[in-house]
Amino acid sequence: xxxxxxxxTSMAKKYVEITFVVILYWFVSITMVFLNKHLLSGEDVKLxxxxxxxxxxxxxxxxxxxxxxxxxxxxxxxxSSFPSLAVKCxxxxxxxxxxxxxxxxxxxNNLSLKYVGVAFYFVGRSLTTVFNVLFTYYFLGEQTSRNAxxxxxxIVLGFFLGVDxxxxxxxxxFIGVCYGVFASIFVSLNSIYTKKxxxxxxxxxWQLTYYNNINAILLFLPLMVITGEVPVISSYQRLGDxxxxxxxxxxGVFGFAIAFVTGLQIKVTSPLTHNISGTAKACTQTxxxxxxYHETKSLLWWLSNSLVIFGSAAYTRVKQLEMIHNFSKGRNxxxx
Numbered sequence: 139x140x141x142x143x144x145x146x147t148s149m150a151k152k153y154v155e156i157t158f159v160v161i162l163y164w165f166v167s168i169t170m171v172f173l174n175k176h177l178l179s180g181e182d183v184k185l186x187x188x189x190x191x192x193x194x195x196x197x198x199x200x201x202x203x204x205x206x207x208x209x210x211x212x213x214x215x216x217x218s219s220f221p222s223l224a225v226k227c228x229x230x231x232x233x234x235x236x237x238x239x240x241x242x243x244x245x246x247n248n249l250s251l252k253y254v255g256v257a258f259y260f261v262g263r264s265l266t267t268v269f270n271v272l273f274t275y276y277f278l279g280e281q282t283s284r285n286a287x288x289x290x291x292x293i294v295l296g297f298f299l300g301v302d303x304x305x306x307x308x309x310x311x312f313i314g315v316c317y318g319v320f321a322s323i324f325v326s327l328n329s330i331y332t333k334k335x336x337x338x339x340x341x342x343x344w345q346l347t348y349y350n351n352i353n354a355i356l357l358f359l360p361l362m363v364i365t366g367e368v369p370v371i372s373s374y375q376r377l378g379d380x381x382x383x384x385x386x387x388x389x390g391v392f393g394f395a396i397a398f399v400t401g402l403q404i405k406v407t408s409p410l411t412h413n414i415s416g417t418a419k420a421c422t423q424t425x426x427x428x429x430x431y432h433e434t435k436s437l438l439w440w441l442s443n444s445l446v447i448f449g450s451a452a453y454t455r456v457k458q459l460e461m462i463h464n465f466s467k468g469r470n471x472x473x474x
Contacts, residue, residue, distance in 0.1 A: 159406045163399045164419045170392040171256055171423060172430070177389055178252035183382070185374055187367040191386065192248050193358035198390025199397075200351040203344070223348045230349055232338045236331040237353030241361075243328045244354070244393075246321035253314025254304075256427035257435070260420040261300035262318030264293055264446045267453050269326035277330060283460060289453035296445030303439035347397060413454040417447050 177183055177191050185191070203223060210220035247263070254262045268290045274280045282290075304310035332346070339345040362368055376382040404412045424443055428435060 156406050159399070159403050160415050163403045163415060164422065166392055166395050166399050167416075167419055168423050168426065170389065170396055171251065171259065172427075173385065173389045173392060174248060175251050175256050175259075177385060178248055183376070183385075185370075185376070187362070187370045187374070188248050188252055189245065189358055189362050189365060190367050190371050191389070192244050193355065193362060194386050195244070195390040195393040196351045196354040196358065198387060199394040200348060200355060202391070202394045203348040203351065220344060223345060225349070225352065229338055230353060233335050233346065233349045234353055236328070236335045236346075237350050237357060239324055239328040239331050240350050241354050241357045243321065243324035246317050246324055250314055250317035250321050253311040253317060255309060255431065255433065257424050257431070257433055258300065258304055258309070259318075259427075260424055261297060261443055261446050262315055263321050263325070264297050264300075264450070265319060265322040266325045267293055267450060269323050270329070273326050273330055283456065285456045286453055286460075289449045289456055292449030292452070293446050296442045296447075296449060299438060299445065300442035303436055303442055307436065307439065343397075343401065414451060417451050417454075421447055 174191075177185070178188055206215060206220045207223045209215045211222075250262055251259055271282045271286065271290055275282065301310065301315055304315075336343075336346060339349065362371075371377070400412070403415060407415070421443070427433070
């Protein structure tokens with residue numbers, strides 16, 4: 139006799155798993171943004187060394203990679219999920235161009251967050267999709283459909299309207315917006331270079347993360363010297379404060395965790411659902427920021443956010459439909 143309740147139970151478990159992972163992704167992502175904002179521009183922190191904060195987060199990520207690999211060797215974790223991380227100089231050199239993009243991405247993200255409010259952070263970095271289209275055409279020669287371009291124009295409109303409304307509200311940071319634009323550029327370039335470099339590590343994201351963070355640490359050391367952060371760090375009054383290092387370490391753990399939960403969300407759902415979840419998360423993050431920081435925004439400001447969110451979601455949907463169409467077209471060609 140077949141138990142008719144089994145499929146329903148399995149489906150229920152699947153829904154619970156998806157819900158848990160999405161909530162986990164939202165929690166990690168939103169918490170990381172608020173925590174980084176506190177570290178970068180909090181009144182009680184007052185550490186003018188954003189590169190050092192980012193450097194420390196990379197150190198945490200590299201150490202956590204090594205820790206999980208060690209636990210896998212001790213058979214405490216699945217060794218297939220956490221393979222060996224033996225560093226090879228040749229691979230490290232091949233990954234180095236990506237690491238430059240990675241350093242640019244995380245640095246510009248943090249610098250943007252330092253100078254703009256959390257509420258505006260999403261809009262300030264919203265041009266990633268637009269630069270994806272531009273760089274994909276420039277580097278790969280791939281054409282973009284008219285519908286996708288229209289979505290990009292909606293995002294651009296939302297971005298400039300948001301900048302205008304930040305200016306009207308008296309909270310615009312020009313340097314913060316510039317960092318946001320550069321962050322969008324580096325995010326786009328990072329994704330392109332990631333696809334290019336992945337075969338170097340046999341498409342192993344875990345190894346790529348480790349190599350990337352090791353290279354990033356090496357890159358940040360001279361950058362901190364050049365930008366004059368070393369004397370700032372050495373004279374920082376809270377350098378011996380356990381609470382400060384606790385916050386720094388937690389931010390590093392969350393920085394490491396976001397990569398894991400992002401991959402996990404894509405795994406249990408789909409890339410489309412992940413993008414939709416990310417867009418919805420950004421909307422929630424904006425609302426929470428306005429509540430947390432007691433900010434009042436104009437109707438046009440909210441319209442700018444809506445345009446960016448709508449444009450981003452629509453672009454994701456357009457690309458999905460194009461992918462389905464191309465796949466179906468390919469199957470029909472094979473049959474014929």
